[in-house]
Amino acid sequence: MNELMRRLLMLPEQASTIAGPLDRLHYAEFLALNLIALVLGAAGLWFLVRYRRRPGRLATPRFTYPVWLEATFIGGLLAMFLLWFVLGYRQYLGFQVPPGEAVEVYVTAKQWMWKFANAEGPSAVGVMTVPAGRPVKLILTSRDVIHSFYVPDFRIKQDAVPGRYTTVWFEAREPGRHQILCAEYCGTGHSQMPGEVVVLSGRDYDAWLAGERVTGEGDLAAFGQRVAADQGCLGCHTVNGTRGLGPTWRDLYGSTVSLTDGSRVTADEAYLTESMMDPQAKVVAGYPPVMPSYLGILEAPETAALVQFIKSIASEAARAGAPSPTASPGTSGPATSGADGGDR
Amino acid sequence: MSAEPDYLHATRGLGSWLTTTDHKRIGILFLWTVSAALLLGGVFAILLRLELLTPGRTFVDPMTYNRFFTLHGVIMVWMFMIPSIPTSFGNFMLPIMLGAKDVAFPRLNLASWYVYLAGAAIVLTGMVLGGTDTGWTFYTPYSSKTPADVAPVVLGVFVLGVSTIITGINFIVTTHTLRARGMTWHRMPLFVWSIYATSVIQVLATPVLGMALVLVALDHALALGVFDPAAGGDPILYQHVFWFYSHPAVYIMVLPAFAVISETVCALSHKNPASYRAIAYSSVGIAFVGFLTWGHHMFVSGMSALDVGVFSVLSMLVAIFSAIKVFAWVGTMYRGSIAFRTPMAYVIAFLVLFGVGGMTGVAVATAALDVHWHDTYFIVAHFHFIMVGGTITAFLAGLHYWFPKMFGRLYPERWGLLAAALVFGGFLLTFIPQFLLGNAGMPRRYYEYPERYQALHVLSTGGSWLIGVGLAVTVVYLVWALRYGPPSGDNPWGSKGFEWLAPSPPPPHNFHETPVITHGPHEYFRPEA
Amino acid sequence: MAHRVHVHVSVGGYVATWIALLALTTLTLLLSFVHLGPFSTPIALVIAAGKALLVALFFMHLVEQRAANWLALLAGVLLLGVFVALAAADPATRPTTDEPIRPPAAGSARPLS
C-alpha cells in the first residue's frame, strides 16, 4: 500500500525516519480530498445532465437549503481541517528537535555551494558525510543570500538565512547517497548548487572520521585532486575536455584564454590562483560569472595542490608544447558587470 | 422609448474614449489593456516552458531564464490578474447592478486607468532595460544584491498599486452611497458583494506592499540595509511585510472570480443562488480572515514554530469560506434549468480547477506536508490551478456572458465551446504533471534540472501550447464578433441579474428610467419581475 | 434642498479637545521620567491611542458621522493591530541561539594533512 501510493504520487524514496509518517499523512489527505472531489464532481455532472435546459421548463422553483444541512457541511469540513492541522503541526514540531544525542553538522551556504563542517571531524564542500541510524542535526547559515537546504529523499527542507542560524535534523535509515537541492531562489546558479549526502554505516563513518586525518600525504597533484573533489570544483569543471558549468581543466595550464572583455591571458600559476580567489576578475568568454570565490576557504597548501593538479591534466599534444586554447568562445551570455562573488 | 444612442455611439473618436468618465467606457479601456497584459505575460510563460523542455540549456542562459519567470510573475500578477476583473467587469457592471448612473468619483476612475498605464509603462521600460531577476517576491537580501536593475520594476509595481487603491476606494464609496431606491444590502447582487470585499482588501493591503517595495528599492539602490543582516536587519521580516500584502492579494485575485461565477451560475441555471447569505457573507469573511494567514508562505523560513502553528490553523479557517461557496454553486445547479453554453462550460471548468487548486492549498497549509512541497513545482501547480484554472477561467466566463451586454452582439457559440475545451484540456496537461514534479522534489525557479524530471516537463510544455491555441482562437472569434456577431437583443440569456435591467449596450447614464428594486437578484421563481 | 440637520461639534468642543490633548501630552511626558518598567510602553501607547481617538472623534467629526466611516476606521485599526502583533510575535518566540554555536568561521576547513 505504502509502496503503491508512493509510486503513484511519484514521491522519492523514503530515506529518513520522518519520511514514512509524513507520507502517510500525505496519502490520507490525498485520498480524503479525492473522495470529496469525486462526490462533488459526480453531483455537478449529474445536475448538469439531469437539469439541462429543456423546452417548456423555464421557471425554476425557489429552492434554499435547510440551515442544518449547511451547518453540517461547515462543521464537518471544519472538523476535518482542524484534524489535519493538529496532525500536521505535531509532525512539524517533531521536525524541530532531534530525538536524543545528534551528530552535529554546520552547514554554510553561499552562492552557489554548500559547505559542511562535521562538529567532530573534517569539513568539505558539496559532500556531507553522515552516519546511518543516528540523528543528525544541521545548523545552517548563509554567507550571502537566503538558500534552502532540501533533500527530497529525506523530506526535509530548511532555509539558510544570512546573519542567523536555523536548525533541522534527520535520521537516515540506511547507507546510501542522496541529492541535495537548493530550494530558495538565490541567483544565476540556483539550479546548480550541487550537493550530496553520503550516508555511511556506523562503522564506515567512524573509519571515515579517523581516516580523514591521516590521509592527504603523497604527491601534491594527487592531493590537489582530493581537494578538487572535496571542495566541489569537479561539480563544475571536468578533467576530460568536456564543457561543464565552467571550462574544462584539461590542457588549461599554459594555454591562452579569451575573456569576456575581449582580452586574452595566458593561464599561468598566477592566473589559476586568481581564478580561485577572485573568479569575477577575469571571466572566461562564453561562461556565466557564477564561480564562487574560494578566498578564505582554501588554505595555501590546498591552493598550491590544486594548481599542481590542474597543471598535471594535459593531453599528449599539449605536453608536446602545441598551443591549444581550451576556452572556446561559445554562445556568449550577457556579461553582468559588478557581479558580486558572494564573499564579504 | 427614446432613441438615445448607446454608450458606444454616444460620442465618437479616439479622443472621446481617452477623456471619457463613463464607467462603462473605462471598463472597456481596462478590458483591452488588461488583455494585452495577459498576452504579454503569456508570451513569457510560453518562453519559459520552452526553456524547460530539456534538462540543460534549451535556448537561453540562466540569467535570461530568471528574468523570464520574474517578468512572467510580475506582469501576470500586477498588470493582469489584480486589476483584471474588478477594473473591467467591475467597472462596467457594478454601477449598473446597483441601479446607479455612474461610480461615485468618475474622474478618479479615469485617473486610475492613466495611473495604471503609467505603472505598466514603467514596468515595461524596466523590462526593456533588461528586467530584474528576483522572482515576483523580491526576497531580500537577494533583491538588494542582484546585479540586475531592481528599481524600475519595483517602482512600476508601486504605481500599479496606486491605481488599485484608487479603484478600490471608488467601488467602496459607490456601493455605500449609490444604491438605487429599494436596493438594500441584502438585495445586492452577489457580484457586488464580492467586488466590495475585494476593494476592502485592495485598500487595506496594497499600501503595505507599497512600503515593502520602497524598502527593497532603498536597500538595493542606497544599500540602506533595513533588511541587511550585516546592519542588524532581519530578512525574515521582509517576508512578513511582503506576505502581509501578498496573501490577501491572492484573494484580490480570486474574489472577483467568485463574483463572476456567482452571477453566471445563477443566470445559466435559471435559479436563485443556493444560500445567498452564505455566499455573500463568506466573501466578507475571506476579506478579513484572509489577512491573518500570510505566514503560511514561511513555514521553512526560520520563522518561530509558534507562528507556524497560528498561521497553519488560520489558513485552514479561511479555506472554509471558499468551501462554502463551492458547495453553494454546485447546489445552485440542483433543480435548475441549465443551459450548457460557453459561460457554463467555463463555470464547470472553474469548479473543477479551483476546487483542486484550493484543496491543494489546504494540503500545503498542513505545516509538515509543506516542508516537502515548499518551493517545488507542487506550489507552482497549486497557484496556477487557482489563478489560471480559477481566475482566468472566470474571466473568460464573464467575457462570454457579458459580451452581449457590453457590445450588443453574440459570439459564435460553437467556437466558444471548442476554445473552452482546448483551454481546459491544455490546462490539465500543463499543470497536473507539475503536481507530480513537485511530489518528486523538483524545486521551482530552476533553469536546469536533473534528467529524471524531463518526461513530465515535456508534457507540461505541450499543454502550454494547447492553452495558447485555445486563447488565440478565443481572441480571433471575439474580435470577429465585435463587428460581425449577430445582434443580441437586450437580454439573450433571459437573465434576472440586475445588470440586464438596462438595455444592451446601455445608454450613457445606464437607464432610461432609474429602477426601483423590490426583490433580490436571480429570483427566477417569480413569474414576472 | 433637503438640509440634513447636522450636530456639529461646537467651537467650545474643539477647544476642550485641544486642552485634553495638551494635558495628555504633558502627562505622557511626565510619566516617561517615572520608571514604570515593563508598563512604560503599553501606557505610552494607550495614551497615544486615546489622543488619536480624540482627534478622530472631534477634530475629524467622527462622532457626528455615519456608521460606514466608523467601520472604515475600525477595520483599519483592527488589521494594523493584528499585523503588528503577529509580526512581533515571530522574533519574540523564535528559539534563541544563546548557547554558543561554534561558528564555522571562514577558512575553518581543516588542513587535510
Place this chain on the structure above:
Amino acid sequence: MWEPTLRFQFEDRAKQAHAARLGMWVFLVSEMLLFGALFALYAAYRTTYPAAFAGATRLTDLTLGTANTYVLVTSSLVVALSLAAARRALGRLAGGLLALALAMGALFLVLKGVEYSAHFREGLYPGTYYRYAGMPDRGAQVFFSLYYLMTGLHALHVLIGMIVLAWLAWLALRGRFGPDGDTPLELGAMYWHFVDIIWLFLWPMFYLIH
C-alpha cells in the same frame, strides 16, 4: 457664495457629501497601513533589540520632539476652528486661521530639520551609514533606519498637507466656503488631522519609551 454642484450620479447633496467624506476616510485608512508596515517593522525590531532601542531613544532630541508635538496638536485645533469659521461664512477668518496652521506646519518642519542636522553632525545616520561611536550597536543602526524612514515619511505628509492647506486658504479667502459648501475644506482638514495622529504615535516611539 459658492454653491457646490450636485453631480448627476448622486441623489442629493447630503449623499454627495457623505460619499466624499467616506472616500476620505477610506483613503486615510489606506494611508495608515502605509505607515502600518513601518509600525510592524518597528514592533518586530524592538522585540529583537529591546536594549538597543531603549538606548537609542535617548539619542533623539526629546525637547524638540515634544515641542513639535505641541505645535502639531495646536495646528490641528487651528484647522478645526477654521472649518467652524468657514461654516459661519467667515471666509477671511477661515483663511487667516489656515495660514496660521500653515505657519505651524512650517515651524514643525524647521524644528525637524534642526534635529536632523544635529544628528548628522554626530554621525547618527540610518542603517549602513550609521557612524555614531557612542553606541556601536546593530540595534541602534536599525533604530535610526526606522527613525528616518518614519519621521521622513511623516514629514513628507506634513509637506503635502501644507500644500493642501495653502490651496484651501486661498479658496477660503476668496469666500468659496459656506454652510453648505465646505467639503474640500473638510477633507483637507481631515488630512491634516491624520498627519497629526501619526505624529502622536511617532513621538512616544522615538523619543519617550526607554
